[in-house]
Amino acid sequence: MNLPATALLPDPCDxxxxxxxxxxxxxxxxxxxxxxxxxxxxxxLAQIFATGQSGMSHxxxxxxxxxxxxxxxxxxxxxxxxxxxxxxxxxxxxxxxxALALEPAEQARVxxxxxxxxxxxxxFFARMAASFQAQQDLIASLGQYRxxxxxxxxxxxxxxxxxxxxxxxxxxxxxxELARRFAQVTALDNSPAMLELARxxxxxxxxxxxxxxxxxxxxxxxxxxxxxxxxxxxxxxxxPADAIKQLARLVKPGGSLxxxxxxxxxxxxxxxxxGDLWLGxxxxxxxxxxxxxxxxxxESLYIGxxxxxxxxxxxxxxxxxxxxxx
Ligand SMILES: C[S@@+](CC[C@H](N)C(=O)[O-])C[C@H]1O[C@@H](n2cnc3c(N)ncnc32)[C@H](O)[C@@H]1O
Numbered sequence: 001m002n003l004p005a006t007a008l009l010p011d012p013c014d015x016x017x018x019x020x021x022x023x024x025x026x027x028x029x030x031x032x033x034x035x036x037x038x039x040x041x042x043x044x045l046a047q048i049f050a051t052g053q054s055g056m057s058h059x060x061x062x063x064x065x066x067x068x069x070x071x072x073x074x075x076x077x078x079x080x081x082x083x084x085x086x087x088x089x090x091x092x093x094x095x096x097x098x099a100l101a102l103e104p105a106e107q108a109r110v111x112x113x114x115x116x117x118x119x120x121x122x123x124f125f126a127r128m129a130a131s132f133q134a135q136q137d138l139i140a141s142l143g144q145y146r147x148x149x150x151x152x153x154x155x156x157x158x159x160x161x162x163x164x165x166x167x168x169x170x171x172x173x174x175x176x177e178l179a180r181r182f183a184q185v186t187a188l189d190n191s192p193a194m195l196e197l198a199r200x201x202x203x204x205x206x207x208x209x210x211x212x213x214x215x216x217x218x219x220x221x222x223x224x225x226x227x228x229x230x231x232x233x234x235x236x237x238x239x240p241a242d243a244i245k246q247l248a249r250l251v252k253p254g255g256s257l258x259x260x261x262x263x264x265x266x267x268x269x270x271x272x273x274x275g276d277l278w279l280g281x282x283x284x285x286x287x288x289x290x291x292x293x294x295x296x297x298x299e300s301l302y303i304g305x306x307x308x309x310x311x312x313x314x315x316x317x318x319x320x321x322x323x324x325x326x
Pocket of ligand 1: 125168169216231233237253
């Protein structure tokens with residue numbers, strides 16, 4: 001017997017009840033708050049809220065049944081993130097949740113989770129500088145996206161006195177291209193070993209307008225440029241949504257943020273082999289995080305590689321304050 005199609009759809013009344021039930025618990029509301037701009041595994045959330053793992057799993061199940069959170073497999077781990085709002089009550093709930101503040105101890109434990117992720121990334125680059133190029137080539141090498149990236153960059157027609165920042169230049173392979181196009185280039189990398197590789201390249205290629213700085217690009221870096229570039233770096237950041245907010249501050253009004261990144265993938269070996277903290281990103285997530293950072297979406301290019309990975313090249317613009325009319 002064929003069931004009518006409507007029999008397969010969840011009852012709207014059940015959906016609403018699930019939403020109300022999920023929202024009716026202080027801890028679940030705090031979990032939604034913590035997930036506003038981040039994604040965490042169940043163990044991380046249990047640590048942040050100092051609660052048992054099985055209790056946290058139960059809360060996440062209730063939130064998932066209500067459509068408030070979605071899961072994403074990252075290798076062997078499952079990460080939870082907020083779902084996009086479906087309906088007015090869901091949107092209003094998230095808006096109210098946004099106004100909640102986590103307690104200082106909870107904020108400190110979020111920072112500890114981020115610090116552990118960042119430390120894992122720093123350790124990787126300290127260990128792997130010698131075999132950097134080979135590690136990079138396992139997934140995507142600059143040669144595979146250089147022309148597309150230059151096309152995106154050159155379409156911006158920067159002025160002859162424009163400046164650029166490259167975040168995480170690695171061995172500096174893209175610096176000669178930036179040095180040719182910009183009056184002054186600043187390269188920020190938090191790994192002394194990687195910066196040394198970049199320095200050797202700058203010396204070899206006599207790049208007189210490139211300044212190399214040992215710096216964490218996400219901490220106070222009081223510089224701004226017309227163009228900020230980051231190639232294959234975002235998936236090494238502990239909290240990518242926050243990172244985009246920090247990086248947007250380096251972009252002058254009217255300037256550009258160019259991000260080259262992997263699209264979401266399930267090749268968990270990349271964590272060990274390449275030190276990746278995140279297995280690429282959904283295109284929509286990057287757009288949402290950029291929007292939250294006050295950036296406007298520009299052109300995007302996508303490149304499929306023979307090894308199955310896909311690269312996204314994204315341009316985001318920081319609105320020129322003079323062009324905002326209220
Ligand atoms: C995978 S490599 C990418 C290198 C180069 N952009 C490329 O495409 O070949 C990531 C680089 O980002 C740097 N990095 C990671 N976190 C950083 C941070 N918070 N601030 C500055 N550099 C960072 C690493 O040290 C490393 O050089």
